[in-house]
Amino acid sequence: MTQVFLGMPAGGQGNLFETEPFPKAAHRELGNTQMRKNLRHATHTIRDKRLNVVGELPDWEELRDAGSAIKNLTMANLEERLEEFEKNFTARGGIVHWARDADEANKIVTELVKATGSKEVVKVKSMATQEIGLNEHLETEGIEAFETDLAELIVQLGNDKPSHILVPAIHKNRTEVRDIFLKEMPVVDPNLTDEPAKLAEAARKHLRKKFLSAKVAISGANFALADTGTLGVVESEGNGRMCLTLPETLITVMGIEKVLPHWEDIEVFMQLLPRSSTGERMNPYTSLWTGVSEDDGPQNVHIVLLDNGRTRALADRFGRTALNCIRCSACMNVCPVYERTGGHAYGSTYPGPIGAILSPLLTGIEVEENGSLPYASSLCGACYDACPVKINIPEILVHLRGEDVDANRDKHKLPTQMDLLMKGGSWALGKGKNLGLLEKALPLGRLMSGKEKKIKKLPGIAAGWTASRDIPAPPNKSFRDWWSDEKESK
Amino acid sequence: MSAKDEILGRIRSALADAPVAQEVPREYRKTSDMGEAELIDLLVDRLVDYKAGVDVIDAAQIPEYVAAKLAGASSVVYPHGLDTGWLSGLGEKVEQRIDAPGARLSIAELDETSAVVTSSAVSVAESGTIILDGEPNQGRRAISLVPDHHVCIVPISSIVRLLPEAMPRLAITRPQTWISGPSATSDIELERVEGVHGPRTLDVLMVRGL
Numbered sequence: 169m170t171q172v173f174l175g176m177p178a179g180g181q182g183n184l185f186e187t188e189p190f191p192k193a194a195h196r197e198l199g200n201t202q203m204r205k206n207l208r209h210a211t212h213t214i215r216d217k218r219l220n221v222v223g224e225l226p227d228w229e230e231l232r233d234a235g236s237a238i239k240n241l242t243m244a245n246l247e248e249r250l251e252e253f254e255k256n257f258t259a260r261g262g263i264v265h266w267a268r269d270a271d272e273a274n275k276i277v278t279e280l281v282k283a284t285g286s287k288e289v290v291k292v293k294s295m296a297t298q299e300i301g302l303n304e305h306l307e308t309e310g311i312e313a314f315e316t317d318l319a320e321l322i323v324q325l326g327n328d329k330p331s332h333i334l335v336p337a338i339h340k341n342r343t344e345v346r347d348i349f350l351k352e353m354p355v356v357d358p359n360l361t362d363e364p365a366k367l368a369e370a371a372r373k374h375l376r377k378k379f380l381s382a383k384v385a386i387s388g389a390n391f392a393l394a395d396t397g398t399l400g401v402v403e404s405e406g407n408g409r410m411c412l413t414l415p416e417t418l419i420t421v422m423g424i425e426k427v428l429p430h431w432e433d434i435e436v437f438m439q440l441l442p443r444s445s446t447g448e449r450m451n452p453y454t455s456l457w458t459g460v461s462e463d464d465g466p467q468n469v470h471i472v473l474l475d476n477g478r479t480r481a482l483a484d485r486f487g488r489t490a491l492n493c494i495r496c497s498a499c500m501n502v503c504p505v506y507e508r509t510g511g512h513a514y515g516s517t518y519p520g521p522i523g524a525i526l527s528p529l530l531t532g533i534e535v536e537e538n539g540s541l542p543y544a545s546s547l548c549g550a551c552y553d554a555c556p557v558k559i560n561i562p563e564i565l566v567h568l569r570g571e572d573v574d575a576n577r578d579k580h581k582l583p584t585q586m587d588l589l590m591k592g593g594s595w596a597l598g599k600g601k602n603l604g605l606l607e608k609a610l611p612l613g614r615l616m617s618g619k620e621k622k623i624k625k626l627p628g629i630a631a632g633w634t635a636s637r638d639i640p641a642p643p644n645k646s647f648r649d650w651w652s653d654e655k656e657s658k
Numbered sequence: 659m660s661a662k663d664e665i666l667g668r669i670r671s672a673l674a675d676a677p678v679a680q681e682v683p684r685e686y687r688k689t690s691d692m693g694e695a696e697l698i699d700l701l702v703d704r705l706v707d708y709k710a711g712v713d714v715i716d717a718a719q720i721p722e723y724v725a726a727k728l729a730g731a732s733s734v735v736y737p738h739g740l741d742t743g744w745l746s747g748l749g750e751k752v753e754q755r756i757d758a759p760g761a762r763l764s765i766a767e768l769d770e771t772s773a774v775v776t777s778s779a780v781s782v783a784e785s786g787t788i789i790l791d792g793e794p795n796q797g798r799r800a801i802s803l804v805p806d807h808h809v810c811i812v813p814i815s816s817i818v819r820l821l822p823e824a825m826p827r828l829a830i831t832r833p834q835t836w837i838s839g840p841s842a843t844s845d846i847e848l849e850r851v852e853g854v855h856g857p858r859t860l861d862v863l864m865v866r867g868l
C-alpha cells in the first residue's frame with residue numbers, strides 16, 4: 169500500500185501479537201480434543217440462538233446498514249467526534265486522559281489508582297485493558313486487579329488466557345470450571361457440583377465482599393456518545409453494575425474508535441449487539457453514565473482514550489473498516505477455522521476472523537508473526553454475513569495477504585502457509601456459496617492488477633509463482649455475479 | 659507534544675485521503691402502531707422468557723401485590739419519590755427503609771436489605787427491556803442493585819414496542835440502567851443461567867391506570 173501521509177503512525181503494543189506462525193500454533197491447538205469439543209458445542213449453541221433472534225427482526229438488514237454507515241461516518245470525522253466527546257464528558261465532571269500506546273495507558277491508570285491509596289481494584293471485562301496487559305502491569309506496581317466477569321474470573325483463577333472476546337473461558341466446559349473453582353477459591357463448598365447455576369452462585373459468594381468494599385473500579389466501554397459525553401457498558405451478570413456504581417473512583421479505558429456521534433445511535437447498536445453476541449433479544453443489564461452524577465455512583469470519574477495502533481489501522485484505507493468492530497464475536501462463532509483451532513492459536517487478545525485482520529492492522533503486518541494471521545481463513549465469507557456492522561473481513565484478509573507478501577518477499581516465509589491454505593481450499597470448494605464469496609474477492613484482484621490489467625503479485629503462497637511472471641487480471645465480474653445481473657436486467 | 663495533540667495529529671494524517679462517508683440510512687423501524695393489549699402480551703412474553711415474575715394488575719391492586727411479592731422479606735428499601743401508598747399493604751414484619759438525598763443508606767445497609775421497590779421510566783416490549791433513568795421514583799442506582807430482590811412497577815402507559823420509540827422519553831444525562839430480566843450469565847458453555855451478582859429475583863408489576 170502506498171502511504172499518503174508522512175511517517176507511519178506507531179503500531180500497537182501489548183497483547184496483540186502472534187508469537188509463532190499461525191499454522192504452527194493451530195496445529196498444536198488442534199491436538200487438544202477436549203477444547204475442540206467444548207468449542208464446537210458452544211459455538212453451535214450460539215449460532216442457532218443468534219439466527220433465531222436475528223430472524224425475528226424484519227429490519228435486521230436496515231439496522232446493519234445504519235450501523236455500518238454510522239461507524240464509517242464516525243471514522244471519517246474521528247478527530248471532531250473525540251473533541252466533542254471530551255468537551256461534554258469534561259463539562260459533566262469527568263476527566264479525560266489520552267494514551268498513545270499501551271505503556272502510556274498503563275502508567276496513567278497506575279497513577280490514578282495510586283492517588284486513591286488503594287492497593288486493589290475490581291475490574292469489569294474490557295478488551296482494551298486485556299490488550300494493553302493492564303493487570304500484569306498493575307501487579308508489578310503492587311496493585312491487585314480482580315476480574316469480576318464470570319468467564320474472566322475462570323480464566324484468572326485458572327492462570328489461563330482468554331480464547332474468545334465475549335466468553336473468554338469458552339474453551340472450558342462446566343466440569344473443568346468446577347475443578348478450577350474447587351482448587352483456586354479460598355472459600356468454596358467442597359461439594360460444589362458442575363451445574364452452571366451452582367457455579368454462578370459460587371462466583372457470587374466469592375466476589376460479593378470485594379464489590380461491596382472496593383474503592384476503585386476499572387472498566388472498558390462499549391461506546392461513548394460524543395454529543396452527550398455518555399459512556400455505556402453492556403453486560404449480563406451485574407458485575408458491571410457493581411463496578412460502575414459502588415466504588416468511589418471509576419477509571420474507564422477505551423479505544424478511540426468506540427465513540428459514536430449521537431445519543432440516538434445507541435438505538436441501532438443496542439439492537440445489533442446483544443442479538444449478535446449472546447443471541448439474546450437484549451442483554452440483562454446496560455449501564456449508561458455521563459461524567460459524574462451528584463449522589464449517584466463514583467464521584468471521581470476518568471476515561472483513558474487509547475490509540476495503541478488504532479490510528480495505524482485508520483491509515484490503511486483498505487483495512488480501516490476493521491475499526492468499526494463492536495466486538496460482538498459473531499464472526500468467531502461462525503468461523504470454521506476458529507471452531508477448530510480455538511482462540512489461543514491467534515496469539516493476540518483478538519482472535520477469530522476479526523483478530524486475523526485487526527491484530528496486523530494495529531501492529532503492522534511485519535511485526536512478530538502477525539503476518540501469518542490473514543491466512544487463518546478459508547475466505548468462506550461466513551464472518552461477513554454474520555457481522556452486524558458489515559465489515560468485509562474476507563476482502564481485508566486478501567488485502568493483508570498482499571501486504572504480507574510485500575513485507576516478506578525476501579524472507580521466504582511463504583511455504584509455511586501451505587497447510588491452512590490447502591484446508592481453506594477444500595472449504596471454499598466444498599460449497600457453491602463459499603465459492604461465490606471467493607469470487608467476490610475478484611474486484612480486489614483487479615485493484616491489485618493496476619492499469620496494465622496484469623496481476624504482478626498474488627497474495628499468499630501463490631506469490632512465489634507470480635514473482636517471476638504476471639498473470640492476466642480476472643474479469644471485473646465473476647460469472648455468477650454477471651449471470652444474476654443479466655437476469656435482473658431482463 | 660501532548661498525547662492528545664499527537665493522537666489527533668495521527669488521525670489527521672491517517673485520513674489524508676479524506677474519505678467521504680455516505681449519509682446514514684435510517685430505514686429501520688422507528689415507530690409502531692401496536693395496540694395496548696398486544697404490547698402487554700409481548701412484554702409479558704419477553705419477561706417470562708428471561709425468567710422474571712410478571713403480573714398485569716390495576717393501580718388499586720398495587721399494595722396487595724407488592725405485599726405478596728415481599729411476603730418473605732424482612733426489610734425493603736424504596737426511593738424517596740416512590741408513592742408510599744404502594745407499600746401500604748406491607749405488614750409490620752417488613753421494615754421499610756427510605757433512601758433520600760441527605761439520608762442515604764450505606765452499602766452495608768443495602769446489603770442487609772432484602773428487597774427494593776422502584777418504579778421505571780419506559781419499557782421496550784420487543785426486547786423485554788425495562789429502563790430506569792434515576793427519576794425520584796426510581797432512585798439512585800445502588801438501591802436497585804445491591805438488594806437481592808427487585809420489585810419493579812411498570813406503568814402500562816410507559817410501554818413502547820421499539821427501542822427507537824423509547825429514546826426520546828429518557829433523561830439523557832442521568833445514569834441509566836436498562837434491565838432485561840434478572841442477573842444472568844452465559845459464560846459456561848454459552849447457556850443462560852439466571853442469578854449472579856445483580857438481584858437474582860426480578861418481579862415486574864405491569865400496572866393499568868398509572
Ligand code: SF4
Nearest residue numbers: 493494496497499555
Ligand atoms: S468483526 Fe463484526 S462480527 Fe466480528 S466481532 Fe466485530 S462486529 Fe462482531
